[in-house]
Amino acid sequence: MTVLTRAVAPAALPRSAGHGPAAARRRRTAVVAYLFSLPFIASFAIFMVFPLISSLGMSFTDFRSTDIPTPFAVAFVGLDQYTALFQNEQFVRSMVNTLYFVGVGIPLTMAVALALAVALNGAITRFRTVFRVGFYAPVVTSIVAVAVVWRFILQPDGLLNTLLAAIGITGPDWLGSTAWSMPSMILMAVWRNMGTLMIIFLAGLQGIPQEVVEAAEVDGAGAWQRFVRVTLPMLRPTLLLGAVLLSVGYLQFFEEPFVMTKGGPLDSTLSISYFTFNQFGFGNYGTASAASYVLFVAIALLSIVQFRAFRTKE
Amino acid sequence: MIRHRLLAAFAVATASTLLVSGCGRAESPGQTGGAAAGLSDGPATGTVTIWAQGTEGEALQDFVKPFEEANPDVQVEVTAVPWDSAQNKYQTAIAGGTTPDIGMLGSDWMPGFRSALTPVPESIDTSDVFPFALESTEFDGASYAVPWYVETRVIFYRTDLLKEAGFDDFPTDWAGLKDLAKAYQDETGAEFGISLPSGGWNAFLSNLPFAWSNGAEVINEDQTEWTLDSPQMVESLSYLNSFFEEGLADKSPDTESGSASADLVSGDVPMFLSGPWDIPGLELAGGEGFEDKFGVATIPAGPDGTSTSFAAGSNLGVFKDAENPDAAWKLIQWLSQPDVQAQWFETVNDLPAQQAAWDDEALTADPRVAVFGEQLQSVKIAPTLVSWTQVSAAADTQIEQVFRGGKSVEDALAELQSTADSLGTGQ
Amino acid sequence: MGSATTATAVSERSTRTRKVTSARRRSPSGTVLAYTALTFALVATLIPFAWMFLGSVKTEAELRQRPPTWWPQTFTWDNFAAWFGRLDIGTFFMNSVVVAVFTVLGTLVFCSMVGYALAKLDFPGKRLVFTLVLVTLMVPGVVTFVPLFVVVSKLGMVSTYPALILPFLAGPLGVFLMRQFIQDIPDSLIEAARIDGAGELRIFLRVVMPLCGPALATLAILTFLGSWNNFLWPLVVAQSEDMYTLPVALSLYSVGQNSTNYGVLLAGSVLIITPVLLLFVALQRYFIQGIAATGIK
Incomplete structure (x- = not known):
């Protein structure tokens, strides 16, 4: 508690550049910083450097699964794998599908998770634990069980269509129709991921001082205005975190179609990751690696956009 | 010890960077197996x-x-x-x-x-x-x-409903199979006469018994040329497609394991192609007394061939x-x-x-x-070529477009043939 | 530990008072609406679970029935008996626990250290380290999977606990998460401690860490979950059955080449998720006592 009282005291500290004790302290800070960063640097050096270099290298060769016992007897093909990818109709299709999934899935998941977090944070006072655990529960479930259960919901005579029939709607064959297969995947993804985002947003909402919100209330701001003018801007770093985590995950979307549709019907749920997975299965390691790095670039680009969009104006 | 291995890992890492600059594929695969070793005497x-x-x-x-x-x-x-x-x-x-x-x-x-x-x-x-x-x-x-x-793979079918459909024995040719599918549908109240894979993983392979039973081949004898667009292949796919077109088979069947056997038990779809594991599978799904209600039969022969399965x-x-x-x-x-x-x-x-x-x-x-x-x-058996899995996947896509997307069999097989040719038959 | 308990108590009390005041201000109709909407959403979210739990006590024949049943026609514990009847269940459970616990502990310590350095300390190469974190986070796991296994096998770690734990200890996700959270801690707090002559380690342990409660709780549950449900890595790394984790065992006993034993699968899933749900129930209260409760910002 002593820390807190003291925190109020200093405003801005004068920064002296150059030599002397300040420089010495910066050096010491740097040493400490390296020590603190060591776990990641060591882990990266041991476990990531080789996989990154070798897989990137592989994407410039015609490496196939049968080359594994003799990894150096492969041919360097330059950018051929990459150019071939963009001429591959199925790969282009998988990019469009991934874009569809990400474009609808991310905003939807963010909105649902944010609504839940805000509701659980302020709108209600009782049964919070029940709601929190309930909404988080889907995250906990392993994908194999999810597959069995969701088939029960989505099959033509399944639960969803039974419910729709009760209100007079004839439901489609969710997984068997090219139009509805992707919305089904998005629905599942929202269900599975909203809990993770909800707790991240809850943690973020807790960081917003109640006083600021109350001050806005005193100024006569309505609930919606308070949310848009005060809560959202203060939640920016958390929203950024959520958006980046979600796009890293969603751009690699694979599990849902893998257990539910195998990428079908007619490639309508084939994602880039699924395409990559198939190429690994065919033994085309070079092609698969190239596809992965195309995906990496997409993830990086989207994240840069998000970093820009959510950057707090200081 | 650990440090030694670390060094080894780094050596491999550095070597792989060099990989990009200086290496190339040898003319021949050079994967000589070597002489088969003999076994020692004794236990x-x-x-x-x-x-x-x-x-x-x-x-x-x-x-x-x-x-x-x-x-x-x-x-x-x-x-x-x-x-x-x-x-x-x-x-x-x-x-x-x-x-x-x-x-x-x-x-x-x-x-x-x-x-x-x-x-x-x-x-x-x-x-x-x-x-x-x-x-x-x-x-x-x-x-x-x-x-x-x-x-x-053989055909699993409902023996009790076979009588009801007016058949004494399971048919041995294509015309007979189709008649039976119709009769199951008309006489026993089945929703579909037979369950056939219409697309998705290994759909082409699962339907190959019909092609082979019609004298079609996927590839020539010494596995150097794909023969996917032969008249026999066209004929067999057209035959299968007629089941979908005439409503005798579901265009989007549930591909989940166990769903075909569930439909056979309920009588909704009294025939499907499957392997030996479905004998215990059906006994389990059907419960007591069901073991006498289903039988298996060899694949019916097409006009140009004899019964041949996968x-x-x-x-x-x-x-x-x-x-x-x-x-x-x-x-x-x-x-x-x-x-x-x-x-x-x-x-x-x-x-x-x-x-x-x-x-x-x-x-x-x-x-x-x-x-x-x-x-x-x-x-x-399926061709023993590395490129087969990829040809097979391309074939799955093509037949799905035929069965569910209304593409013509000829076009689909011509496309498949050219895809397969471009993938080649190399080891 | 004493001060931590006090802090918890204080924060809970302050949250509660705040809640009371804000609830008093809220219109009754709004509250009813909120509860109705949330309850509806909750039911929709939990339906799949209800079916999973009910399915785990159905017979295999009933699970394969079309159309599917909702309430079990005959209750059976056979699916659970199939799990507890195997002597190995204890081994698999212990493996999962050991791997998850050490992964979580290591992740919390290492990721907050790295996150702190990246958020609050200046050093040459900081941008490079952060870029590497992002690259590691963003490269699809599928492409580094096989080479990573090659590294682990060259290190002689195949079929050991370290192979299941070490590669995940300083994970990029955790580092990124902690960096983002620690960035929000006001610099003034840290500077004040520095002026008081506190060393970096002391600042980290006494100033930064106590404020990271919600972030650490979030990271703990995410890491635990990732480790607990991980399938492919343990499958490949564990080369004897006594190293299998629960998801690997679940797959082994319920998913065959051509058929799936749904009863065993659902019962196994219930057994696997129950500990995680309990853990979440235990940890979730840390999400409500946040930085706000301590009165900073």
Whole structure:
């Protein structure tokens, strides 16, 4: 508690550049910083450097699964794998599908998770634990069980269509129709991921001082205005975190179609990751690696956009 | 020790950077298997490690006890591996050099894995193994694994509803099969007459029995040219397509495992193609009293051919990195003995690869197993080429476009042929 | 530990008072609406679970029935018996626990250290380290999977606990998460401690860490979950059954080549998720006592 009282005291500290004790302290800070960063640097050096270099290298060769016992007897093909990818109709299709999934899935998941977090944070006072655990529960479930259960919901005579029939709607064959297969995947993804985002947003909402919100209330701001003018801007770093985590995950979307549709019907749920997975299965390691790095670039680009969009104006 | 290995890892990492600049593919694959090693005399010794998937993996440890008793100095260590992603597990183990002595390898994995396997020693007698099963292990004149068990596809159908539909015996030709499908639908209230895969993973392969039964071939005899757009192939796909067009088969059937058998039990779809595992599968799904209500029949022949089905199975191979190949081969030799194979059938229901085992009472007792035996006399396997999985996937896409998307059979097969040609037939 | 308990108590009390005041201000109709909407959403979210739990006590024949049943026609514990009947269940459970616990502990310590350095300390190469974190986070796991296994096998770690734990200890996700959270802690707090002559380690342990409660709780549950449900890595790394974790065992016993045993699968899933749900129930209260409760910002 002593820390807190003291925190109020200093405003801005004068920064002296150059030599002397300040420089010495910066050096010491740097040493400490390296020590603190060591776990990641060591882990990266041991476990990531080789996989990154070798897989990137592989994407410039015609490496196939049968080359594994003799990894150096492969041919360097330059950018051929990459150019071939963009001429591959199925790969282009998988990019469009991934874009569809990400474009609808991310905003939807963010909105649902944010609504839940805000509701659980302020709108209600009782049964919070029940709601929190309930909404988080889907995250906990392993994908194999999810597959069995969701088939029960989505099959033509399944639960969803039974419910729709009760209100007079004839439901489609969710997984068997090219139009509805992707919305089904998005629905599942929202269900599975909203809990993770909800707790991240809850943690973020807790960081917003109640006083600021109350001050806005005193100024006569309505609930919606308070949310848009005060809560959202203060939640920016958390929203950024959520958006980046979600796009890293969603751009690699694979599990849902893998257990539910195998990428079908007619490639309508084939994602880039699924395409990559198939190429690994065919033994085309070079092609698969190239596809992965195309995906990496997409993830990086989207994240840069998000970093820009959510950057707090200081 | 650890530091030493770290250095080794870094050495590999640096080497792989060089990989980009200075290396190239040799003119010939250069994967000479070397002369098959002979086996030592006397009993097996040491520790033999073996990976086996699913049920086989669970049952094998107890099953090999007699082998361990006969070879007191040997210890067999079985690791049960889940079927899910099993291929990935073997593949990574090969890359990391951490394979067991013996692997249980799906016959369709052989093209991808043979470069990591040692040739079968000549002292292991495979002369009585089903020829198709041996074919899956042979590359460039050498054999790289020993077939363990086999499977093939036949038609499962409702015997009680067959009478109701006005049939005494199961039809043996295409016209008869279609009549039966119609009669099931009209006379017994079935929703669809037959369940056929309309798309998705391995849909093409699952429908190949019809093509083969019509004299069509996927590839020529010496596996150098794809023959996917032959008139017989067109005819067989058109025949299958007519089931979808006439509403005799569901255009988007539930592909989940167990759903076809559920529909057969309920009578909604009284016929489907499947393998031996569905005999116990249907008995389980149907519950008590159902075992008399279903039968199996060989694939009906097309106008230009004879009944021919698809066959596969699992082989036992010894990896190049094996630490105890001598004892490993001796174990495989033991597992291939006809009486041991018959016993293995009683344990896990795997159909023996050794033909002599089929004379055992365990196999002759069940008439349904006998039908599988009959079908196994006329079967084909998938091409043993690395590019096959990719051709197969392209074929799945094409037939899905035919069955569900209304594309013409001729166009689809012409496209498939050109895709396959571009993928080639190289090893 | 004493001060931590006090802090918890204080924060809970302050949250509660705040809640009371804000609830008093809220209109009754709004509250009813909120509860109705949330309850509806909760039911929709939990339906799949209800079916999973009910399915785990159905017979295999009933699970394969079409159309599917909702309430079990006959209750059976056979699916659970299939799990507890196996002697190995204890081994698999212990493996999962050991791997998850050590992964979580290591992740919390290492990721907050690295996150702190990246958020609050200046050093040459900081941008490079952060870029590497992002690259590691963003490269699809599928492409580095096999080479990573090659590294682990060259280090002689195959089929050991370290192979299941070490590669995940300083994960990029955790580092990124902690960096983002620690960035929000006011610099003034840290500077004040520095002026008081506190060393960096002391600042980290006494100033930064106590404020990271919600972030650490979030990271703990995410890491635990990732480790607990991980399938492919343990499958490949564990080369003997005594190293299998629960998801690998679940797959082994329920998913065959051509058929799935749905009863065993659902019962196994219930057994796997129950500990995680309990853990979440235990940890979730840390999400409500946040930085706000301590009165900074």
